[in-house]
Amino acid sequence: MHTHTTPSAALDRRALSDFRALAGRIDGNGPRYTSYPTADRFHGGLDESAYHAALADCRAAAPAPLSLYLHIPFCENICYYCGCNKVITRDHGRSAKYVSYLGREMALTAAHLGGRRQVLQSHWGGGTPTFLNPAEMRRVMASLHEHFDLPADGEHSIEIDPRRVDFERMALLAELGFNRVSLGVQDFDPEVQQAIHRIQPFEETRAVVDASRELGFRSVSLDLIYGLPHQTTARFNATVERVLTLRPDRLSVYSYAHLPHVFKPQRRIDENALPSAGEKLDILVSTIERLTAAGYVYIGMDHFALPDDDLAVAQREGRLQRNFQGYSTHAGYDQLGFGISAIGAVAGRYVQSARTLDDYYAALDAGRLPVMRGFTMASDDRLRREIIGALMCNGVLDIAQIEARHGIDFASTFAAELADLDRLGADGLVRREPGRIEVTMLGRLLVRRVAMVFDRYLREDAARPPAAQPAANDGAQPVRFVPRYSRVV
Missing domain, CATH: 1.10.10.920 (Arc Repressor Mutant, subunit A)
Structure with missing residues (x-):
């Protein structure tokens, strides 16, 4: 045996x-x-009334805590590899309007739940959540606290573009109650950065990591992507070595899948510069070897964590779970999704919001929750x-x-x-x-x-x-069992 x-x-x-x-x-x-059934199985047959029923069931389960996801879609510039649902703009008039509608969506949802339910896990994703200016961030957080109870000892995380924040902004995030940050890095090689339209010097990233530590954030996570143009095993190893000097608590190492017919920005990537399938596999194996040798625990899929990180502890104790943010220690709760394309999982139903700003605003203007599609589990x-x-x-x-x-x-x-x-x-x-x-x-x-x-x-x-056979459109892709870079929502 x-x-x-x-x-x-x-x-x-x-x-x-x-x-x-x-x-x-x-x-x-x-x-x-990140869900089962997967999001490509969602359908338009689940409407607002079905979501109302799910929220009623969730209300009946009170005082069970909740998980919460907020989608902030705005970015100042486009990264060519990106498959997220985003809006490229520098106009803060657009984000100010969005913040107002987020508050309306929260109010509508909370009215069905009754009382200020406790939220033990919250995550702001995008897009670039730190696109919001300080006043806008305060407004969103004020709306959250008005309708929900976010205890300080919960997990409250936000995705950060290190090119768009300084120490002052990091201090604001700490003040607002965030205690975990996830930084997009992708690759530190200048030629790779040029090819994906994301120039991000190492020193800029290090300054944000240092600020996070100085300000007392509980966890710092870095995202890398392999399979990008001009990457080789040696070049990516150099990026990994620089990352290791920062000693992040968690690392996500995503695979890039080139799908220009699905994601238009990828059409600007030179296909001839992409690493071969063999080279890409070598990059992955070399990265796993190096990170585990450096003391990181391979959690699974694309996730690594230091042995004392909550993810590694949860896995050792047999209580690790998955939700729409990937591996999690709090995935067993009902999850509410706010903002365009956000997915919730409530009382055995998956619900996804409208994907465009126009549809999202129109639903809320009509006093409706912006449900686009979903799935009722059997x-x-x-x-x-x-x-x-x-x-x-x-x-x-x-x-x-x-x-x-x-x-x-x-x-x-x-x-x-x-x-x-x-x-x-x-x-x-x-x-x-x-x-x-x-x-x-x-x-x-x-x-x-x-x-x-x-x-x-x-x-x-x-x-x-x-x-x-149906065409899979979310989460299923022709790759060698390593995921494409996507936040799912």
Whole structure:
């Protein structure tokens, strides 16, 4: 019988070597599973009345705490690689209007919840949330505090463009109650920065990290992207070495997928300058080796954290989860989404807001919540979401617990899935033992491939004739089981 290897154990060279060999062979489309079902399954059949029902159920669950996501779409300039829902402008008249409407959306939502519900996890994403000027940021935060209770000991994070903040702005963020910051870096190589239209000197980034530490932020996270034009293994290694001198608490290392037919700004990227598939794989393997050697825990997918970071602790203790921001320690709460394209997960329903400013404003002007589409989960969806979450987050599935919680016989319910899982077991991705399924070290590097086995919608797609198959438009992309850079919303 195999002894259990904790998911936080260091990746060994054999696992990385096997990953290098397998990644080219085990190929296909794969969701990131920040939700299950994935966002490409959302549909327009879930309307405002369905969201009202979800909020009523959420109200009945009081005083359970909430999670909250705010989408600030504005950016001053375009980064060519970006796949986020954004508005390029320098006009603060546009952001001032948006701030007013955010307040209206919060008021409408809170009215359905009754009372000021506690929010233990909040995140501002974008776009560039720090596009908002200090007065606008204060207005948004005042609206949040008017309608919700954000305790100081919760997790309150914001995405930052280091080119757009100084010490004074960082001090404001601390004053407003943010205690975690996520900085976009991508790459420090000047030629790469030129090619993606994002000039960001190392010293500029270091100044923001230093300010974060001086001001007492609990966590500093840096985002890198590999697969960008002019990147090589040696060049990206140089960026990683500079990042390590900053010693961020967390690191996200995203894969760039070149999809110019989907994201128009990518048409400005020179395809001939992109690294080959082999070079891109070498960059990833080299980065994993270097970060784990430097003491970072490989959390999974694209996330790394220092051993004492909350993510690493949660994984060691078997309570890591996933939500629309990726890996999380507070993903089990209902999540409200505010702003264009924001996604919420409330009482077994997913809801996504209108994607354009015009549609968002029109809904709120009519006194309606700006619901564009969503999904109501069935019992089978909840069952599979739990299985996928356990495998992706903690690397172990306790079959007896699943059977008891959902009233099923696992072997008969998932006969086809277990047969597929055995094929992955032959490749060394999983181990099946009596009463449990365990993801191996190698499997953690290809964990989306393991999770996909339990995705009923992918199975249904595969069973249809090719002409009848739906086009995936969120989270599923032809890459070697490393995600494209996207905040999902």
